[in-house]
Amino acid sequence: MHAEGAFTAGLAHARTYAAQHGHLATHIPWSVKWQRSYYRARGHVRRHGPLNASDGFPDTHVLTGEWLYLQCTDYSSLHPEQRRLLADIGLTAQAAGVDEDDLRQIAAEALGEVYFRDNGQRAHGLEVELTDLLDLEFEL
Template sequence: MKWQRRYQAARAQLTPGHALAPNQGFPGTPDWTGQWLYNQCTVYDNLHPHQQQLLADLGLTAEDARAAQPRRIPQAAAFTAGLAHARAWARQHGNLAVPEPARHDGYRLGAWLRAQRRRANRGKLPTDRTKALEAIDPHWNPAGGLRWHQAYLTARTHTTGRTLATTADFNALPAGTAKWLFTQCSSYDSLVMSVTAGAVSM
């Protein structure tokens, strides 16, 4: 149903009779529509035959899909699009600890955030963009790394409302969370300072 809704939204934005020109990155189509159409091309062979037929109704055939090129969007517009998906994800999940393979409405949000983190860590992400992401989630670029932060969020979910006065209290937790907490305790002094400061609220 989600695919069908996206298809209908894309179809509504296309000008009747307009040639899609997938080999040129779908010029002349709205940014979101062009990106969505390209995403369909990248997974075309895995689509249901009915979905393929619906795309053919738009003028996008199997041959067109093989020749499709990525949507070329100005950098500012590309960041704005990614930021919109980041906000929507955070509203639903409460954070930006997005797994790298994750997509939001077809948009490769996990990969986009990885790229922003890399730029930020190299000092190449403009301050205004960093602040925009921090406004969504102050821990969007966690000091201890994404995998650690994801594990922390899982542990926080399992420990909310519990008292963890001693390591014996860990035994009442799910095995994976208990094991992770034991590991953090044994290596506490080597953890990044900002990581341990953020974990105090657990």
């Protein structure tokens, strides 16, 4: 009966949330369309292997290739978590053709978000800038 009770409690919580918010989707700072496109691209990578950004994604469906191209052209303005998801499927900043200044800005934003602001938990409004950077290596 424990499983039944947990299910009933979870269902009641879901109904309350849906009544308050009008949906059951969790808050993600980018569109559902972006998520669908990402999952389509991830599925392609799982079925066909690594992406080939330098040749314009020739082995992908037209819509997937176009979406991937747009991610490359807009890479520096993507949310850090979007960039992480893209890196998981092989579309890194380097593969996207991001220049050194943009790479420095991306690293500063990621460092600020993850380390200093703790994903929105502290140091709201803190800006991080990397200047005169010779070498930066870190693992999370």
